[in-house]
Amino acid sequence: MKAAFLRFERFASELAMAGACLMLAVASTLGLYQIITRFVIEKPAEWTEVLIRFSLIWMVFLGIPAAFRAGAMVSVDVLYRWSPPAFKRVLDWVVCLAALLLVAVILWWGWDYAQRGKVQTMSGLESLSMFWAYLAMPVGALFSVFGIVGNLLDPQRLELETAQ
Template sequence: MKSAFLRLDHWTNSLSMAVACLMLVIASALGVFQIVTRFVLEQPAEWSEILIRVSLIWMVFMGIPTAFRQGAMVSVDVLYRWSPPKMRRLLDWMVCLAALTLIAVIVWWGWDYAKRGGVQSMAGLESVSMFWAYVAMPVGGLFSIIGIIGNLIDPQRQELETAQ
């Protein structure tokens, strides 16, 4: 059971990081495109601005699960270093529960926000609903939940181990 969850965790973490990297590439390419069209060709592409924003939103929310999985998002390094091993495990549980609570709020309200924002259209892309921008919150949150639980089951503290 534990190894099956860790395989799922590895797969979802890899997928979310691949999507985050792809969104960074898209935002960068569209930024260069926008600079060329605006300042070289003097014909700005209005649609590129909103797509840069949306891709950056997706990049952040799909990158957060990797930060949670590596234990880098909610960091209590000093307290962790000063604590005995039993207290460290208690800290792991406390951080996990706090992070899950926060992510549950983001998933809940993010989904509500995405549904309500579905009636809006993107500026410059009138045929595309803002739902696709806002749904990044609950999707990233669901991936984060897996990463948080994965970090509780199999903690990874590379920055702690290399700093000593």
């Protein structure tokens, strides 16, 4: 069961990271296109600003699960280093539960926010609903759940191990 979950978690984390990388590529390409149209052609494409913002939001929320998986988001380094081995596992559980609580709030309110954003349209792209931009919050939170639990089951603390 643990091995199956960790395989699924690895797949989900890699999928989220691939999406984050894709969104970074989209934002960079659109930024270059915007510079060319604004300063070379002198006919700016206003729609690119909205899509750059949209892709950066998705990039961040799809990149967060990888940080949770690496144990880099909620870090209590000093307390962890000074703790006996038995307390380290308790600390792992406390951090996991706190992170899951935070992610649950983001998931719940992110979905609510996305639902409310259905009636809004993106300025510059009137045909695209804000639902798709706001959906990044619950999607990123859902992927984060797998990363948090994966880090609890198979901790990744390379920065702690090399710093000692």
